[in-house]
Amino acid sequence: MTAASTPPRPDGPVLRATNLTRHFRVGGRLGRNTLHAVDGVELTIGRREIVALVGESGSGKSTVARLLAMLHPVTAGEIHYHGRPVGSLRGRRQRLDYRRRVQMVFQDPYSSLSPVYPVSHAIVRSLRLHRGDLSTTERTKEAERLLGLVGLTPPGEVMRKYPHELSGGQRQRVGFAAALACRPEVILADEPVSMLDVSIRIGLLNLMARLREQEDVSFLYITHDLASARYVADRMMVMYAGQVVESGPAEQVLADPRHPYTQLLLSAAPDPDAMREESGPDDYGEPPRVVDPEEGCRFRPRCPLAIPVCETVTPPLGELTPGHSAACHVAALHTSG
Numbered sequence: 001m002t003a004a005s006t007p008p009r010p011d012g013p014v015l016r017a018t019n020l021t022r023h024f025r026v027g028g029r030l031g032r033n034t035l036h037a038v039d040g041v042e043l044t045i046g047r048r049e050i051v052a053l054v055g056e057s058g059s060g061k062s063t064v065a066r067l068l069a070m071l072h073p074v075t076a077g078e079i080h081y082h083g084r085p086v087g088s089l090r091g092r093r094q095r096l097d098y099r100r101r102v103q104m105v106f107q108d109p110y111s112s113l114s115p116v117y118p119v120s121h122a123i124v125r126s127l128r129l130h131r132g133d134l135s136t137t138e139r140t141k142e143a144e145r146l147l148g149l150v151g152l153t154p155p156g157e158v159m160r161k162y163p164h165e166l167s168g169g170q171r172q173r174v175g176f177a178a179a180l181a182c183r184p185e186v187i188l189a190d191e192p193v194s195m196l197d198v199s200i201r202i203g204l205l206n207l208m209a210r211l212r213e214q215e216d217v218s219f220l221y222i223t224h225d226l227a228s229a230r231y232v233a234d235r236m237m238v239m240y241a242g243q244v245v246e247s248g249p250a251e252q253v254l255a256d257p258r259h260p261y262t263q264l265l266l267s268a269a270p271d272p273d274a275m276r277e278e279s280g281p282d283d284y285g286e287p288p289r290v291v292d293p294e295e296g297c298r299f300r301p302r303c304p305l306a307i308p309v310c311e312t313v314t315p316p317l318g319e320l321t322p323g324h325s326a327a328c329h330v331a332a333l334h335t336s337g
């Protein structure tokens with residue numbers, strides 16, 4: 001059975017998260033402190049949409065993906081799948097079905113591919129678990145179709161290879177094929193290209209763009225790399241210290257960034273982490289405080305535009321122009337005035 005023969009999917013957002021929050025207890029055995037990994041994130045992923053989640057290391061991007069994949073419980077907030085709260089899913093079967101529909105692809109495909117089994121194992125295992133409707137012969141055919149779809153040819157030959165016989169880019173393609181074996185609606189791709197050479201990255205980004213059309217799948221694309229987000233994403237969300245500080249159409253956010261953090265990212269380097277690696281810490285001010293953070297804007301210690309209110313009032317993510325929002329008191333003042 002191919003994607004073309006699957007039942008039609010409902011319109012409206014596939015995933016919607018409201019006030020998504022995840023705190024961790026830290027600080028020794030007693031866990032007296034609270035690390036705010038993700039705080040009050042609002043997010044929607046529409047059908048066939050590619051949404052980029054951008055931010056420097058530690059800003060909470062992977063935690064957002066893990067919450068959406070139900071790998072972590074939420075501290076607060078709710079995730080809705082086609083309008084239905086995920087918290088209301090009952091029993092193993094409903095949860096398994098959700099996990100089938102919302103798949104994760106990780107940065108390092110070695111983490112999801114066993115070195116002792118050939119490529120066929122990862123894909124056929126997924127098909128056996130999630131596609132009980134297929135016979136053994138149909139499973140092999142479908143595995144070959146998926147490998148062809150992700151550009152690994154000839155599929156029969158690739159099926160017999162072991163992960164170490166493949167390049168990094170090829171392994172990542174196997175990771176996508178294994179995720180697609182579940183016929184997902186959303187793929188949460190956590191830095192899928194960051195370990196690959198720049199020349200290989202573009203092929204993977206093009207693959208994501210093609211898969212959304214051919215397999216009717218949406219992506220949350222987590223990355224450090226603004227250029228790749230601009231290349232592939234419809235919408236972009238910029239995270240800083242567990243919060244979304246700017247969101248909107250990718251082109252618009254990058255052409256007219258409204259939050260000082262996004263502006264800094266764009267002016268400093270195409271890769272947010274390069275900012276830390278290539279410059280002394282003094283150049284960009286203090287790193288954000290996410291353990292027991294105080295009220296006020298978390299970017300304030302590094303912000304060149306901060307005004308007194310930033311110290312005491314956390315700026316809400318407010319819409320500045322239709323579809324384009326920023327969590328910044330100064331940007332809001334400029335818009336209203």
Ligand SMILES: Nc1ncnc2c1ncn2[C@@H]1O[C@H](COP(=O)(O)OP(=O)(O)OP(=O)(O)O)[C@@H](O)[C@H]1O
Pocket residue numbers: 024026035036037055056057058059060061062063064290
């Ligand atoms: N299980 C955990 N226990 C305690 N703290 C955690 C845990 N998982 C994540 N964190 C913390 O939550 C914050 C956000 O981490 P997260 O991995 O989501 O960031 P990220 O933006 O994805 O960074 P990276 O790009 O390095 O993966 C970090 O301060 C991290 O140390």
